[in-house]
Amino acid sequence: MGVGVDFDLTGLVGRDRELAELVTFLDTAATDGAALLLTGDPGVGKTALLDATAELAAAKGIRVVRGSGVEYETDVSFAGLHQLVAPLAAELGRLPRSMREAVEVALGLGAGPAPSRIAVLNAVLSLFGEAARERPLLLVVDDLHVVDDASRSAVVFVARRLGGHRIGLLGARRAESDGSFRPTGLAELAVAPLDDAGALRLLSRRFAHLPRRVLSTVAREAQGNPLALLEFAGSTRVSGDRDGEGAGWASGPGRDVRALYGARVGRLPRRTRDLLLLAALEGSGDIRVLEAAGGPDGLDGLAPAERDHLVEVVESGRAVRFRHPLVRSAVVDGSTGEQRRSAHRRLAEALVDRPERRGDHLARATTAPDEAVAAVVESAARSILRRGDADGAITRLRRAAELSPGPAARRRRLSQAAYVAAWVAGHLEVSHEIMHEVEGDPAARSLSAAAAAGFLVLVTDGDADTAHALLTEAVEQAPVPPGPPGGELETALFTLTLAGQYSGRPEHWQPLVDVLARFPEAAPSAAASLARVHHDLGSVTDAMLRRLDEEIARLRDQTDADVVIRTALTASYLDRLPGCREAVSRVIRDGGAVGSSMPALMFVALDDLYAGRWQASADAAAELIALCEETGYHLFAQVGHYVAAMAAAQRGDLDACREHCEDIWRWSGPRGLRRLENCAHQAAARAALGAADFETAFRHATAICAPGALPPFNPEAVWSAPDLVEAAVRSGRHAEARRHADALRDAGVGHLSPRFALSSATAGAMTSDPEDMARCFEEALALPGVEQWPFEVGRAQLAYGERLRRQGLVRDARVQLAAARGRFEELGARSWEARAAAELRATGMTRTARGKAGAALTPQELEVAGLAAAGLSNPQIASRLFLSPRTVSSHLYRVFPKLGITSRAELRDALEALPPGPPAARP
Incomplete structure (x- = not known):
C-alpha cells in the first residue's frame, strides 16, 4: 500500500489467500522460475503485498531488485528497466561484450551502434540469469501500467522466459489502467477490496481510539479499499468529522484519497510544493538532479513533506521516493500549467549532460515553436533510435515537428518519423497517419518525405512507379556530397534502390545507375553497394568481396538492426548469408521491431533454402507471409511466396509450387514488378525440371531471359542459368544451351562463391564435347567448398550420370546416379530423387541402394x-x-x-x- 502511515507489512489484514499464493509463487520462482502480476484498484493493497513478498523473499535468501513505473516518465525509454539493471553492475560486467554493450547503449550508459530491440531483450535476460547464478533472484515491478513501453516490453519478454532460471518476476498494475496497456499473457492475481470484517479489523488495529460508529462509517465509505480506510480514518477527528468535509466521497475511494493527499500537499509551504513538483516530474527521484534544479540548500525544503509521510529518502540517501503514486498525482494535479513548465525548464538546465532527458523536459516546457528546442528534441530522437527504441524516436520526432517554426523543418521531421515507423517499427498505420500531416507534395520539399512516401507506396501497394518518380526527383535535386552519401540522402537512395530492385525494369534502374556514378565506393551496407551488386553481379571485385566479408565478420557485435539487414541484403546476392545468420536471427520479431523482422525472416528463409533445409525454409516463408498480410506489407509477402515456391519445387510438390507462383504473378504482374515475376518463373522452371518436363522448364527459364543473354538488373537470369541450360539440353536445343553456358562463363561470376563456380562449371560440363565431358564434370565436383550447397552438387552428379549413361559408360554412370539419388533422398527432393532412380533403372540397376524404390504403398x-x-x-x-x-x-x-x-x-x-x-x- 505504501500509505502515509506506519504499517506492519508482516501482519497484513485479510490477505491470507493472496499471501498463500505469493508464498507458493516464491517457492516456484526460487527453483524453476515464475512470473505473477497483481491487479487491482488504486490503494487496494498491491504495493503492500509486493513489500511483504519482497521481505519474505529476502528472509528466504532470495536476492530482491525493485523498480516501478512513474506516470510522468512513460515516454523516457528504458527508464523502468534502468532501475532493475542499475543494482547489477557487477553482473553486467561479466556478460559477453556484445550483450553488455547492447544493454549499456540501450540504457544510455555507453555509446555505440543502435542495438536491435531483440538484442537488448536477450541481453537483459542473460543479465538476470547471471545475477541468479549464485542465489535466486526476485524482480519486483510496481505500477507496471505506467512503466515506459520499452521497459514494459523487456519485463514481459523476461517474464515469459523464466523457466529453469531461478528468477521470479512479480509485478503490479492498476485494474483501471487505460486501453494503452496491452495484455501481457502473464498469470494474474486479482487483489480485491477487504470485506467488512477485514476492514473493521484493520481500522481497529490502527485507530483503536476512534469510536466504533466512526470506524463503521469509514469502513462503509471506503468500500474496502485499505488505503482509503487508513487515510479516511487518519483524517477523521475524534468527533467523527473529517478534514475536507464535502469533498464528495461518493466519487470513489481512489479519487477521495487523491483529494485527501491534495489537501495535505496544499497545506505545505510553497517551497516544499515546488520541490515536490520537481521530484514528481523528474521521475527517478535522483537527489543530485533535484539539488541542481532546486537551487542551493533546496532539499531542506522537503522536510515538511517527509514529516507528513508524503515522501521518504531511501536508505542510500541518493533518491527521494513518494510514499504512494497518488501522492505524486496529487502534487501534479495541484500545480498550474506555468508551474509545470517552469519545473521542466529547471530540470532541463540540470540535465544538460543528459541530452535525451534534457530534450524531453524542454519539449514539455515549450509551448510556442522554437527551432533551438526542436533541434534538441530531434537530436534526442536520433539518440534514442540508436539505442533501438523506434517508438520513442517516433514520438520525439513528432514533438520536434510540432516545435518547428518553419514548414520545411516540420515536414522533414514528420517524414523522418513516418519512415522510422514504416521501416524500423513496422507501424504502417502510424506512418500513414503522419504522412497525412505532411502538407503538399512531400517529394518536392525533402528527401525524408520522398523516402517515407516512396517506401509506403512500395511496401503496401507495390507501386514501384510512384516510388521511383518521387525519389528520383528528390535525389536529383539534392546536392552531391564530397564523400559517400549519408543521412537523408542515403535513406532516399536506399529506398530508390528497393523500388528499382523489385521493379527489375531498366527504365527504373538506369537512372539510379547514373546517379550512383557520382558517388565513390561505399560500405557493403550502403545503398550504392547494393545497387551495384544488383546491377551486375559479375562486376563485383575481389576487393569488394573482402570488404563484405570483413563487414559480415563484424556483424556478431553489430547491434544496429538497419546495418544488419542492409549487409545481409547485399550478402544474399553473393552467397554469404550463412555468416549473417546469427545477426539476422537477433533481429527476428520476438520482442523486436516488426518492420526489421520481415526482411530478417526473408534472409533466414533464404539461408535455409540454399542450405537444403527446405522444411525450415518453408516454415519461415509461411511465417513471413502471415506477418506481412497481418501488417499490410504486401510486397514482402511476395518474397515469402517465392521462397515457399522454390522449397516446394525442389521437394517435388508441384501443386504447392504452382499455387505460390500464381500468387506472385497475380499480385506482381499488374504492378509491373518484373523482378518478382522472374522469381516465380525461376521456381516454376525448377519444379518442371524435377518432374522431367523440360519443355515447360525451358518456357519458364526463357521468360526470365533469352538464351545466351544475361542482362543487367536481372540477378534471376544468373541464378536460373543452369536451369535454362539443362532444359535446353534435354529438349534438344543444344545451340541455345551452349550459348547460355558460354554467357554464364563470360559473366565472370565463378569467383563470387563456390555455388556460383559450381553452377557455371556444371552448365559448361552439360554442353561440353563428349571427349571433354568427364573432365569438365570432375573439375566441377572437385571445386572447393561446394559441399555446403547439397542440391547443386546433386544436380551436377545427376547430369554427369545422365551423360555417362548415354555414352554407354554404365558402371561409371551408376556411381554418379546413386550418389545423386542418395543426396536427393537426404534432402527430401522427391521428384529429383525419382529422376535419378529412373536413370539408375535404365542402367540395369533394378534395386535401389537404400531400398526405397519398390517400398510398400499404404x-x-x-x-x-x-x-x-x-x-x-x-x-x-x-x-x-x-x-x-x-x-x-x-x-x-x-x-x-x-x-x-x-x-x-x-x-x-x-x-x-x-x-x-x-x-x-x-x-
Missing part, C-alpha cells in the same frame, strides 16, 4: 495412385476421397519414388506391375 497411397492413373486430377481425387488437393499431391510424390517413376504417365504400368496381395504387406 492403402491410401494405392487408392490415390489408382485414381491418378485413371486420369483424375488432384482436385477431383481430393473431392472423391475427402482430402485436400495438397494432401493428394503429397501422397503422389511419395508414391513416385516408391514405384520408381517420375510422372503420372508411368503410373498405370507401374501399378499393373505390382505383385498381388495387400500393398502394405509387400517387402
Whole structure:
C-alpha cells in the first residue's frame, strides 16, 4: 500500500489467500522460475503485498531488485528497466561484450551502434540469469501500467522466459489502467477490496481510539479499499468529522484519497510544493538532479513533506521516493500549467549532460515553436533510435515537428518519423497517419518525405512507379556530397534502390545507375553497394568481396538492426548469408521491431533454402507471409511466396509450387514488378525440371531471359542459368544451351562463391564435347567448398550420370546416379530423387541402394495412385476421397519414388506391375 502511515507489512489484514499464493509463487520462482502480476484498484493493497513478498523473499535468501513505473516518465525509454539493471553492475560486467554493450547503449550508459530491440531483450535476460547464478533472484515491478513501453516490453519478454532460471518476476498494475496497456499473457492475481470484517479489523488495529460508529462509517465509505480506510480514518477527528468535509466521497475511494493527499500537499509551504513538483516530474527521484534544479540548500525544503509521510529518502540517501503514486498525482494535479513548465525548464538546465532527458523536459516546457528546442528534441530522437527504441524516436520526432517554426523543418521531421515507423517499427498505420500531416507534395520539399512516401507506396501497394518518380526527383535535386552519401540522402537512395530492385525494369534502374556514378565506393551496407551488386553481379571485385566479408565478420557485435539487414541484403546476392545468420536471427520479431523482422525472416528463409533445409525454409516463408498480410506489407509477402515456391519445387510438390507462383504473378504482374515475376518463373522452371518436363522448364527459364543473354538488373537470369541450360539440353536445343553456358562463363561470376563456380562449371560440363565431358564434370565436383550447397552438387552428379549413361559408360554412370539419388533422398527432393532412380533403372540397376524404390504403398497411397492413373486430377481425387488437393499431391510424390517413376504417365504400368496381395504387406 505504501500509505502515509506506519504499517506492519508482516501482519497484513485479510490477505491470507493472496499471501498463500505469493508464498507458493516464491517457492516456484526460487527453483524453476515464475512470473505473477497483481491487479487491482488504486490503494487496494498491491504495493503492500509486493513489500511483504519482497521481505519474505529476502528472509528466504532470495536476492530482491525493485523498480516501478512513474506516470510522468512513460515516454523516457528504458527508464523502468534502468532501475532493475542499475543494482547489477557487477553482473553486467561479466556478460559477453556484445550483450553488455547492447544493454549499456540501450540504457544510455555507453555509446555505440543502435542495438536491435531483440538484442537488448536477450541481453537483459542473460543479465538476470547471471545475477541468479549464485542465489535466486526476485524482480519486483510496481505500477507496471505506467512503466515506459520499452521497459514494459523487456519485463514481459523476461517474464515469459523464466523457466529453469531461478528468477521470479512479480509485478503490479492498476485494474483501471487505460486501453494503452496491452495484455501481457502473464498469470494474474486479482487483489480485491477487504470485506467488512477485514476492514473493521484493520481500522481497529490502527485507530483503536476512534469510536466504533466512526470506524463503521469509514469502513462503509471506503468500500474496502485499505488505503482509503487508513487515510479516511487518519483524517477523521475524534468527533467523527473529517478534514475536507464535502469533498464528495461518493466519487470513489481512489479519487477521495487523491483529494485527501491534495489537501495535505496544499497545506505545505510553497517551497516544499515546488520541490515536490520537481521530484514528481523528474521521475527517478535522483537527489543530485533535484539539488541542481532546486537551487542551493533546496532539499531542506522537503522536510515538511517527509514529516507528513508524503515522501521518504531511501536508505542510500541518493533518491527521494513518494510514499504512494497518488501522492505524486496529487502534487501534479495541484500545480498550474506555468508551474509545470517552469519545473521542466529547471530540470532541463540540470540535465544538460543528459541530452535525451534534457530534450524531453524542454519539449514539455515549450509551448510556442522554437527551432533551438526542436533541434534538441530531434537530436534526442536520433539518440534514442540508436539505442533501438523506434517508438520513442517516433514520438520525439513528432514533438520536434510540432516545435518547428518553419514548414520545411516540420515536414522533414514528420517524414523522418513516418519512415522510422514504416521501416524500423513496422507501424504502417502510424506512418500513414503522419504522412497525412505532411502538407503538399512531400517529394518536392525533402528527401525524408520522398523516402517515407516512396517506401509506403512500395511496401503496401507495390507501386514501384510512384516510388521511383518521387525519389528520383528528390535525389536529383539534392546536392552531391564530397564523400559517400549519408543521412537523408542515403535513406532516399536506399529506398530508390528497393523500388528499382523489385521493379527489375531498366527504365527504373538506369537512372539510379547514373546517379550512383557520382558517388565513390561505399560500405557493403550502403545503398550504392547494393545497387551495384544488383546491377551486375559479375562486376563485383575481389576487393569488394573482402570488404563484405570483413563487414559480415563484424556483424556478431553489430547491434544496429538497419546495418544488419542492409549487409545481409547485399550478402544474399553473393552467397554469404550463412555468416549473417546469427545477426539476422537477433533481429527476428520476438520482442523486436516488426518492420526489421520481415526482411530478417526473408534472409533466414533464404539461408535455409540454399542450405537444403527446405522444411525450415518453408516454415519461415509461411511465417513471413502471415506477418506481412497481418501488417499490410504486401510486397514482402511476395518474397515469402517465392521462397515457399522454390522449397516446394525442389521437394517435388508441384501443386504447392504452382499455387505460390500464381500468387506472385497475380499480385506482381499488374504492378509491373518484373523482378518478382522472374522469381516465380525461376521456381516454376525448377519444379518442371524435377518432374522431367523440360519443355515447360525451358518456357519458364526463357521468360526470365533469352538464351545466351544475361542482362543487367536481372540477378534471376544468373541464378536460373543452369536451369535454362539443362532444359535446353534435354529438349534438344543444344545451340541455345551452349550459348547460355558460354554467357554464364563470360559473366565472370565463378569467383563470387563456390555455388556460383559450381553452377557455371556444371552448365559448361552439360554442353561440353563428349571427349571433354568427364573432365569438365570432375573439375566441377572437385571445386572447393561446394559441399555446403547439397542440391547443386546433386544436380551436377545427376547430369554427369545422365551423360555417362548415354555414352554407354554404365558402371561409371551408376556411381554418379546413386550418389545423386542418395543426396536427393537426404534432402527430401522427391521428384529429383525419382529422376535419378529412373536413370539408375535404365542402367540395369533394378534395386535401389537404400531400398526405397519398390517400398510398400499404404492403402491410401494405392487408392490415390489408382485414381491418378485413371486420369483424375488432384482436385477431383481430393473431392472423391475427402482430402485436400495438397494432401493428394503429397501422397503422389511419395508414391513416385516408391514405384520408381517420375510422372503420372508411368503410373498405370507401374501399378499393373505390382505383385498381388495387400500393398502394405509387400517387402
